[in-house]
Amino acid sequence: MVEIVNGYIYPFRGMIYMLRKRKLRKNSYLPIIFSLLIDLVVLILMFKFAYTPQYNLINDHILKFFWPWLNKVITVIIVIIQVYIFAMIVINIFLGYFFEKAFDEVLVLKGCHYLLEQEDSSCLRSFKRSFRLFQLIKILVAVLTLPLNFVPTIGSIAYYFCNGIMQAWDQQ
Numbered sequence: 001m002v003e004i005v006n007g008y009i010y011p012f013r014g015m016i017y018m019l020r021k022r023k024l025r026k027n028s029y030l031p032i033i034f035s036l037l038i039d040l041v042v043l044i045l046m047f048k049f050a051y052t053p054q055y056n057l058i059n060d061h062i063l064k065f066f067w068p069w070l071n072k073v074i075t076v077i078i079v080i081i082q083v084y085i086f087a088m089i090v091i092n093i094f095l096g097y098f099f100e101k102a103f104d105e106v107l108v109l110k111g112c113h114y115l116l117e118q119e120d121s122s123c124l125r126s127f128k129r130s131f132r133l134f135q136l137i138k139i140l141v142a143v144l145t146l147p148l149n150f151v152p153t154i155g156s157i158a159y160y161f162c163n164g165i166m167q168a169w170d171q172q
Helices: 002-020 022-049 051-062 068-094 096-109 123-129 133-144 146-150 154-170
Strands: none
Touching (some): 022 051, 022 096, 051 068, 133 146
């Protein structure tokens, strides 16, 4: 039972460890900024190019019996889901290098230099590793569990639990 509880609080312990170590914090800024930039660019492009055609399709052909304002709300939700899916794919592909680098830095900080390979982890190797089948399964689980976020608190916890297990399993 103790191992199960420790397994659930392990991500929180990792976040606290990262916040306490200046070197880890410093190296986490670039991936966060990169993720936010990708999200912002994709959001702007999707609303500029995909919103109007989808609204016209929904309003004129699919849900023509709904009120136009409700069709706008439905279209906004659909576009936001599309932005999320695209951003998750891009972020999972390009942030693998930063995950490996952070893992290596934690090993160095803990004094486990001998566990690291003699060569540094290359960006190309991390990029190739991101295209594995498991990455596609992780993205599929993230998309399928997305509606859990609409349930306040409990849904978000369940979403992070499901996706956190997949992420942790991949990082082993």
